[in-house]
Amino acid sequence: MSERIAVIGGGLGGLSAAALLASEGFDVTLFEKNSNTGGKAAVIQGGGFSFDAGPSLLTMPFILHNLFTACGRNSDQYISLKKIEVICRYFYPDGTKIDAFADREKFKTEVHDKTGEPKDHLEKYLTYCQKIYDATADVFILNDFRSLKLFLSSTGLKSLLKLPQIDPLRTVHQANSSFFNDKRLVQLFDRYATYNGSSPFLAPATLNVIPHVEYTMGAYIPEGGIRRISEALQQLAEESGAVIRRGVQIDEIVTDGNKASGVRVDGKIYHFDRIISNADVNYTYEKLLNNPPRAEAKRYRKMEPSGSGLVFYWGVEKEFPGLEIHNILFSQDYENEFRELFEQKKIPSDPTVYVYISSKYHSSDAPRGGSNLFVMINTPYDNGKITEEEVQRTRETVISKVSTMTGEDIRPLIRFEDILTPRMIQERTNSRWGSIYGVSSNSRNAAFLRQANRSSSYKNLYFCGGSAHPGGGIPLVIQSGIIAANKVIEDTKRGSSG
Template identity: 30%
Template sequence: MVNLNAITKSQKLKMPDFAPKNRTLPSVYEIEDAVEHVMQMLLGDDVRIGERNSGGVVVMTGAGVSTDSGIPDYRGEQGTYTVNANYKPIYFQEFLARHSFRQRYWARGYLGWGQIHDAKPNSTHLALKSLQDKGYISNLITQNVDRLHLVAGSPEDRVAELHGTLATVECLSCGHKQPRDVFQDVLSELNPEWAAYRHHLKTTHTEPRINPDGDVELPANVSYYDFEIPPCPKCHTGIVKPSVVFFGENIKADVKALTSEWIRQARAILVIGSSLATYSAYRLVKTAHEMGKEVGLVNIGATRGDDIASWKCEVACGEVFPVVTKERVCSGSLIFPLLDKHVVVVGAGVGGVATAARLASQGIKVTVVEKNDFVGGRCSLLYQDGHRFDQGPSLYLMPKIFKETFDDLGHNIEDHIDLLKCERNYRVHFHDGDSIQLSPDLSIMKKEIERYEGEGVEPFLCFLRFIEESHIHYERSVQLALKQNFVYWWHLFRLKYIPDVFRLHLVNTIYGRAKKYFQSKKVRMALTFQTMYMSMSPFEAPANYNLLQYTEFAEGIWYPRGGFNIVPSALAKIAESYGATIRLNCPVKSINTTDRSVTGVTLADGEVIEADAVIANADLVYVYNTLLPPSTYGKRLSDKAKYTSSSISFYWCLDREVPELDVHNIFLAEAYKESFDEIFKDLSLPSDPSFYVNVPSRIDPSSAPPGRDTVVVLVPIGHSRHAIPEDQTEMVKKARQMVIGTITKRLQLPDFSSYVVHETVNDPSTWASRFNLWKGSILGRFDNLFFVGASAHPGTGVPIVLCCAKLVSEQVGQWLGIDVRWSKKVKGANGDTRVPAKRFTFAYYIVTDLMPIALVVLAIVWLLQYICIMSSTPRPQWVS
């Protein structure tokens, strides 16, 4: 046993002398030179994947790789040793010797784990994963304990965690392992005061600085002696520690053998973001050098391996590796340089970042300019006093489309988004205090349907037939509308589409089809209100739009842990990993044009960015009337375009939990049809509105402080009659009174208004000013100007916009003369791999103004279907 008293602080904190003694090669300080050095190592002497000299490179990463993820390193400018000269990491012998040391470690680690758990892979992690996929990197050894390489998608069998991981906890007696999250929950139960303190730090955004090993710094007067540590849950006596290698502890034998074998087999070793201060890492590099292998270093500052390196680049890894993946893109087996094409995306909404990621993955240089200081557009977050609100979407529907997007980009969606499934889809409240729950559990739905439609087999069979019909609508609509471009008018006239005219019931309304299956008005209402999400009335929306009912009942409603902004944020990081540049706080003044094309954009500060194509992720009418030169087309759009509805949204901090509210709640007006008419025909706030209430804290406790609820209320209203929405103060006041009155009455909560301790409001003027939505609406005249988003084909809604991003990316690729290929995940003999999918050869580009042609076609289709319907029996019920 080591004499602990003999280990002085200076000995523990002494840094190795890294001053090189016999340097023969100067360090490289320019990004371009660093990229060239890395590329030469990765490519070897050939330019083909799979050839003799390509691949065979082992990468070793250190703490410097994770700094862009918010986890500091040890010796950088903001490193732990630099910022805190008194920092003292715990030694293995200390951890074993004293219970008080274990209390100190686990208390600090308990508070720090959340930041490690929530950290996301940065552009370097994603770039290295991409290089592994393409065969340039054979294996990856990491000294980091944050698991971010695995979260980024690097294959688990090709990543060695030299110093272990914080994600599991193990018993030193029996070897039993358990997930860190489970252990954290046990610590929370044993230490409720510490749990409350941790939640306070998180919700007030006052979390103390984290260290690379996962603990945090706390004031010296904090006492740890009341912190309880549970014993091993299996043997009940053993000491538990995280599955990491502490200072003074030996590397596990199997890890040591594996990494040594990888070094033996490697052609070269590339060290990234590490000073090689620990001998366990330096030993591997030293071995590679002694075996005559090339050793490359990418690290700012001196390293222990400077004297044996073949070359060194003192450049931040986050500046180098995204450029490396951008400079060489895989197309079949050949490697070709970055394409001499530049695309500017105006707006970093969901459509903007998804399109940027897709184009960047094809080797196209992409610059995204966004006026706000965040990505996601309306898919953004608000914070207030520990409460977190989804400012826009809150329903994660059609999950297959989300997955397809990430698959196409070569990523597993599970590595980026943690989905929570709602136990119930909705609780629907009616004017008389009655309510019905909609659930993906068919046994529950059978009981609910029988309550309103009567007992017996037939009512439930009608429900199943309704869902079967919506399934047909879902499958055919996805294939025929969401994944197709209708650019020229003759594309609408295809004989193979004629059978689908009848399958999709295009001349029926959603409410009309519901009336065919259900006798109860309440059931019809409960199964048709979803058109509100698409800003349509169920009495006017074509029947094929009941596809949402299918996805809700068959696939369920989900919620991304941490809020919906997780989705665009993940796409933005993937885009950056492929080399895209995302510039926030950069409003666009104008899109620059010539006679028939656009040449780039001018920012508000006068900077001009030239481009081969421009993609507008902004409202179509806003772009034509504000960013483009005045035109008769733009005027016609603003005068005659049909706008979606707007909304008034209330974001409420409650001082308590309200169990009467579920995650998703719908309050329907008694005058159901009239309420929609007032929105879409009168363009007003309904006198008796239907509205939606979301309580994210019911499914994701992190969205509210303990014992409180976060509530979002969305009240659909007509869009503003003016380009700049008028003052909405009285309308907001009236809407608030009606919402609180309805909730108070229907839920029998007489004091509900007093529960609201803080309110934030978004009205049509907010949507117009913050997100450039023309007239507060919430949803090609130039050859190389494209549109993506809710105002472009195929329509509104996050999954629909993701489909739009794919379509427009393919069109931009074709316009630029690029053979677009998406990555697809397939199961191979050695596990999951990614291969190029089919190529796209569309020879046309996006035009968005097809509504008049579509109406003509639908009129012809209506006549054909009407003849068929009149000659058949029994006739379906038609409802206006």
């Protein structure tokens, strides 16, 4: 008889774990509290406009392809990805505009033409970023670095030798300042620390792995939007045999000694051999486990959540030929912006604004002649300071910035509006205080403190998703689902009782 597996949560991590285990013959049931799967990667629709609710850019697509291959399928039959030529258009307060081209030569020329920075500085920088990737990918991203077997393998030993290359002692900003003369380029590359909700002025330079992932491996958008990834993973899980129960909230993980024996829903207990939580790790300890392991729960409670975001979804009756799919309007004083975010823990007074317009690629995302503006700023997690008045004040600041950039007041052109606040992120996905990327990566040892994919207290409890190893963001949460599923497969083969 195949083992019975419960997956709690239908985010991208949970769907990935469910798909892989079902394809291996496990009897998988995934419980999702919302009426749709996808978690943060949901969709928002209204007034003829469609918006990706959360993530807007896909990197490391090989992880997605690997998952489909591991399930015996071809990802091309489920999802079609387009490589983006201009990854992002950057607007600076001094009027400079820099296009970050995917093509390396074009990008070097653009950077040189706009800032005078010698072309070889960019080349040297991206080579340095690649070295960090080469030193970290096998051990820290694609696998569980806690595995002794991995460390004793040739891959693990090679990675150990490369450890000095991961640049953990400098901050992202210190490292970037050492490569570029022009402050605008430092700001451009500092921004990548925000990809996991961190500050470039605090987070270790190891995060400079991210520009490699984006510029050397490429940035992608799926046909049908990022939401197509959630749909494709759900389809993969169901075709592989997983049962997905939407609108079912798990109230408790029931334990018996050092085993998780089942889940409680509406007062009824359902028994399972193994349980994977795709819900936020802190929430799993605080709210789901009836008998949380004290040390782990306490350690996790103390860890600072990552930053969050405030998103305005504006359906606008206008097209914007001067904008790209992805655009950044930088703040005047980046250091102060992060001081406000991470020290004062408030919405920045002059925030950097991100504008994503998917209708530039999928015309059906907006009525003819219109655009769907996904406009996001970084915020702290929900610490009680993000009041309704604060949100409205920020809305005005952001609208003014976007209007100045486009050269036209967009207020009278808005036909549809929706807003996502950190509190709403918490309510919709149970992420602790609405943090987007689990725990903060603002310290050198953060990567080592993240929740492992297998619990050390309950032998048949596993974790996947943005707050577990290897971290947040689409490719990493899919990988976390793969790692958690592989742990289950390994444990079953070893005969470790579930």
